[in-house]
Amino acid sequence: MNTATTSTSKAPAKPGGDGLRFYGVWLIGIAALIVLPMIFSSGGSLTSFSLIGIAIVFALSYNILLGQTGLLSFGHAVHYGLGGFAACHMMNAVVSHGWPIPLPFIPLFGGLGGLVFAMIIGWVMTKRAGTVFAMISLGIGELVASSSLILRSVFGGEAGITTDRTALPKMLGWSFGPQLQVYYLIAFWLVLSAIAMYALTRTPLGRISNAVRDNPERVQFIGYDPHVVRYLAFCFAGFFAGVAGGLTAINFEIANSALLGAIQSGLVLFSTFIGGTAFFFGPILGAILVTYLQLGLTNLTTAWQLYFGIIFIGIVMYAPGGIAGLLMMHRPLIRAGTLWTVIPSYLVAIVPTVALACGVILTIETVARYSGGEAINLFGIGFKPQSPVTWVVAAVLVVGGAFVARLTWLRIADAWDRASTVARDRGYLA
């Protein structure tokens, strides 16, 4: 303990020494975005990358509310969708009036669309946090989603508002017809938005947002009005959600009521929570995973939403810190040099845990395909949903897997206890 305490007290004011590593992470991220389409150049990959990029901006904007300020919104897609409509209307206006605004500036108008609505609705919404805020957000979400079908002149009814991104003035010779160019436009806005949202967490407002999340009562006694803090955070979240919506409008050349509905709101909550709200990069991981699963699973199974639900429940119950929380748990162990003591218990646990997962998949697919009769292909092994053999295999995998997996999980917990005690003794864990 003593050695650690002296070393931390001598540490320079943050970030200081971590600076190089900090900028390194961002530069690697940017480099990856540039290089990615050169490695995976198929049309399908480009479409996936574009969607993932948009999802990341959207999830990061949601985390300004959930992770940074402690506001659980069930209607965040409202700002996303309105941003999309604003972008579409702007693109059409640019074309019809011949304004000299090229496509890369359009997401800014999407952001303004999301921001203006947040500014109007936010003051009332953010008066209270907690359940009151959650309920109002749900109500506003439904209100706007249903309005979008009623107010046809603005939202275009069921069909939505279409646009043509290539009709806008060219910039640097780019027409933004090919998906590759759209991908780079999205990547550019992703980097810009991510940097801006990260910077926001490092401002006085960003820090006080965290304080409001932790203890809104106490904030009032250090000079701050938590209502104003929540309102400002809500406006920023609305703006960046609008940027994401604008990018979607550019990507699909359409905005319709599906963009601002409850499903979108649920999906962003889902991505952010699975990724982990306590760390800035959590929602990035969540958005990548959820979008990837969404694109991948829909081709494999009709029951893909069921898997989402299971993953979500699993994370909420066993890893409320999300993927980022699970990863960051290991940091003190790495620093203390005790990570290697828990790795063997992980390796032992993999086998029964995978068996359990296969059992669950087999059970779900059996139920889903029973009447249809199409075969289940699990890692190259075919199973017939009507065959009792399949049922027995599924039952054995679920029951046996769960039983053995539990034992191995207890071993992990033991190994963790020992490793973290050592880490605590060495002063890497409080």
Place this chain on the structure above:
Amino acid sequence: MTAAIEVRAVEKRFGNVGIIRDLNLSVAQGERHAIIGPNGAGKSTTFNLISGHIKPTSGEVRLNGDVISGLQPFEINRRGLSRSFQVTNVFARMSVWENVRCAVLWATGHRYAFWKNVDSLPEVRERTAQILDDIHLTHRRDVPAGLLTYAEQRELEIGITIASGATVVMLDEPTAGMSNAETERAVALIRRLTEGKTLVIVEHDMSVVFGLADRISVLVYGHIIASGTPEEIRGDPKVKEAYLGEEAH
């Protein structure tokens, strides 16, 4: 000279129950004033009434001559009154450093700024470092506040309270639940940190009260029955009967 805190005929009722009845209290500038009284006398309620946490049913509270009753807690805080809480009330998931820094931000004029990097504000950094040094928590600066020991959390609570540089500081049972050694340390800390400020303190430990306070007010059933120097209070028959007498048995 106007009093730092002036409470005039304040009444607080919850439904039909009068918790505070005709409360009158005057705390002079620079005075260390202790409020004592048996459990349930309304000491914390008095704190809540002055700091704006709850609003009086009638009567008024003045801070440096200005009426503050009816204002929001943050408005009162911005006028230079800061308080701590009996139950530790910190930002649990944030580090010790962040806890204190948040309490420094408003007073250094950065308010809701979203265009400044919080790490590159020299006056904020210096003041935060100074306060951490004052409360002896520099070595724990990166630990989440929720993981501190109880005594450390109480010290952090005091640090957050004084961080804004408020001229009127109110501490609600700062040594509650502390060991003798910890109490001694805390009293020395309070004495040093509130030098030149007005201090109002609620405390059960009589050695702390009589060691620290210039004046003492005795609150019984929501009413102040006596107010005076420690000697006067010790000799007051009403106080003996209502409070000290009972304690002595």
